[in-house]
Amino acid sequence: MRSSSSSKQAADSSRGINGHILTLHQRLYHALNLGTRCCDDKGQKWHYSDIEIQRLVVRSVDAFLDSISAESLQHQVVKESVGDIVGAVGSILASKSEATMRLASDIAVKIVRLIPSSMLQPHFSNLIHPLSSWLSFRELRVAISCASALNLILSNLTSKREKKVWEILKTTNVVGDLVENVKGYSTENKATEYFQEMASLLSKILWRWPPSRFHVWTDKKLFSILDTVKLNPDCSIKIAVMQLFSALALCGNGTNKLLEDGEGLVKIMVDSLDSSNPYSVQIEGLRLAQCLMTSEQGCSKIIKLSCEPIVKAIITLMSKWSLDAGKLAKDQMSILVEACRLALITHWEGDHHFYFWKAGVDRVLLRLIIGNSDTTQQSLHSLSLQEQIIKLEEVFDTDVLLPLRPYVWDILGCLTANCMEDFFPKMHGNETVFNVLVVCAW
Incomplete structure (x- = not known):
């Protein structure tokens, strides 16, 4: 047995x-x-x-x-x-x-x-x-x-x-082969999937191994081809091109090369942030903007080309979210994270600060802190400081947006540190909201 x-x-x-x-x-x-x-x-x-x-x-x-x-x-x-x-x-x-x-x-x-x-x-x-x-x-x-x-x-x-x-x-010689494959896409009438896979693979290599980047950003013909391909309306092509641009922008020389045709690139980037696009396109647009604006020089160049449209797009993406049964969809959280990361361009001085305040960044940040409660926001206006603190404590640690809170404090800190000497919240009609943010931070 x-x-x-x-x-x-x-x-x-x-x-x-x-x-x-x-x-x-x-x-x-x-x-x-x-x-x-x-x-x-x-x-x-x-x-x-x-x-x-x-x-x-x-x-x-x-x-x-x-x-x-x-x-x-x-x-x-x-x-x-x-x-x-x-x-x-x-x-x-x-x-x-x-x-x-x-x-x-x-x-x-x-x-x-x-x-x-x-x-x-x-x-x-x-x-x-x-x-x-x-x-x-x-x-x-x-x-x-x-x-x-x-x-x-x-x-x-x-x-x-x-x-x-x-x-x-x-x-x-994978990098060399991939560069030639990408260059051959537009001239040889190959399938969309071909470009998507080749460009995506090249992007991954550029992200992981910095020595691979020189061979790519010095190829003038490749940039010429990408200037044409980036106009393709196909979403999968848009995503692949933006991923490749983001990887190239990791190198300072790559960023400079990309911004030689600044207006065309920035327009495509801003257009990709439109909320009518699929989430995947918006996310790659946000990541591309982050990579291009990592340095003060890159940020300054792009701000000069398209300041208000970029700020408006960031604020819109940080605002357009809603809870379903008390939960936030995964795609919406991804968009919020990337939009908040891009909003950290407030780390750099520039005209974009004015447009952030003009677009109501303080109201957006407050909503990310206290959640999707319009009632809470409205009631705070008529309360004393002590009553505001009590009211905020009720919602402060129960919100599903807790992962975003570090970004909120960083953005608020950058905005405050880099504001103009004559800045006062009341000039934008935001004094109460700003004061509530100060209470939250305190």
Whole structure:
């Protein structure tokens, strides 16, 4: 008779796994073992010289991945297969067999999407090198899949592995290939998805590895192409272009280069902040503005070109929110965070301070502190200082907007520190609101 402890172990080992998955697992290893296995410092690898065997391996991996659920991903059988799966697909990609490239690149995307990053991290290099080598492949479907897989990998890459990955990217000349791919988009009538994936991947590399930026911001033809592409009305193209501009703006020289055509860029940036746009477009517009205005010089240039429209857009995005059943939608919170970060341009002196006060920044900040209660705001006007304090204490620590409060204090501090000598809240009709803000800060 089986003991209770051994019965429990058997039950634990089979939890999340069914007969179908085990059958597909057996078929997977039957296919894998048709090749030659080898190990090196980069991990497990397989070699398949026969194209039909490569196809069999890829299809076996595909079938096995399709059978896996979120629960079965935690099973030891699946966990122990990850290294072999990545090693096999990486080896097939590295074999440069055009006959299996589409299948293998599509499976690489599926692997990165399905298997948790924590399981894949030790094996990333087995995929990154071959995927990087196919970014300029003439068959667009393959190039797009390789870029998509790399985008997903870099999005989840830990800082611990950045140095090793950068060495691979340098070896395969990824930055150079991506720049050429982006430049080729508008002249060769390629799919929107192609530009989106290539530009997004280039942006991620520019964000993570500063040495990559020089090769990009010094390419005059690239900037000329982007000047044309940025006018494309497609939202996915807009987002990709703004992400690329944001990454380039991380470098001071890149910011200067972008602002050579300041009016055109600023118009697109301000237009993207219009509340009629999808949240994703607004967020990228806000991030681009943040990157361009990080320095006092960049902020000054943009303020001279479009001061009031930018301030109005910031105030509008900080104002247009509402609670549903006492909760704030995730997208709305993201917009508020990015808008508040951009409002920190108040750190710099300039004409924008006047327009912030003119647009009612104090009322907006107060609403972010005490929540969506018009009654509370109106009642404060007629109360004494002590009564205001009591009233504010009722709502001060119960609001869903608590994560925004540090931004509110920073913005208020910057506005106060940089206000003109003759400034007085009453000149904008905001004296009571300003006094309430002081009470809140106190």
